[in-house]
Amino acid sequence: MEILTRINLASAAFGRLGTRVFLNNDLKYGTRTAVYLAVCISTLLYASETWTPYKRHSQMLENSHTSGLKRILGISWEDRVTHEELYRGSNTTSIETMLAKRHLCWLGHVIRMPDHRLPRQILYGKLSHGNRSAGGQKKEI
Template sequence: MWPGVDIYRVSIQNQNIPYFNINGAELKTIPFFKYLRSIVSSTTKIDNDVINKITKVSRSFGILRSKFSSNKHLKLATKFQVYEAVCLSTLLYGPETWTSYRRHLVQLEHFHISCLQKILGLTWKDRVPHTQILECTKSQCIEAMIAKQQLRWLGHVIRIPEERMPRKILYGQLQNSHQRPCGPKKRFT
């Protein structure tokens, strides 16, 4: 690959951990790091990233909420637009590559609904259904927003030239896979 660079893998506790040596000096392997406001984990799970995003947006929303409650001249539509621009854009930054499970969607949806309830001045005692809150605020559920961004990214990848890496990965085949009779074709790597 590169002169003086050796890469080898060692299996520790059922995990393949890569080790890099550059001119005899070993580089450390870390369990996670921050990259472009997201947490990249060695386990490829997004649990820490979701919690980190909710924490950051919660702080931002707290500051916005204090401004909202002190200003009685703001319309609800303006409050929702500011919430979408500041909070939702941060919360849903980069979900195109997420492998999100139901627990992640539930966490994000719960936070989203609780923010909308606070903007509307509702509490759990009011017993307003989530569908009515979303309808009143003209908002979508988090799952629909994430699916929309993922489909937009998928359309982008499909339109790029075939020799580019994202397109190759999207249409790549598994190396050691076999298709069950009458099963779906496996088109992912």
């Protein structure tokens, strides 16, 4: 699955930068968060404009996102911090909000495309054939 691959790649990127950036006490939280958004979240949400995620996929992405933020901010499970407090403290938003923003940006991009471009033709296209007859299933006698 694409989403599991994205989560694995983002956590690998987080691990590579962990000791030098995210767990470095010489860097401010704003700098750590900016690097996290630029590297890990970009990796996590790469090509997400084309996804149609189910609720379980959004939850998996959200869990990955919040665990990364908690590690950056040094918050453990014992601290009982809500997600809203976590996002406020790190000056970020939820994955669901990021996905919605990316979908809307892509839709705006497609709407502004010339008529001959394939994504626009698909968005505004109609089925060439496929009219269904009225009524339900036919009963066998």
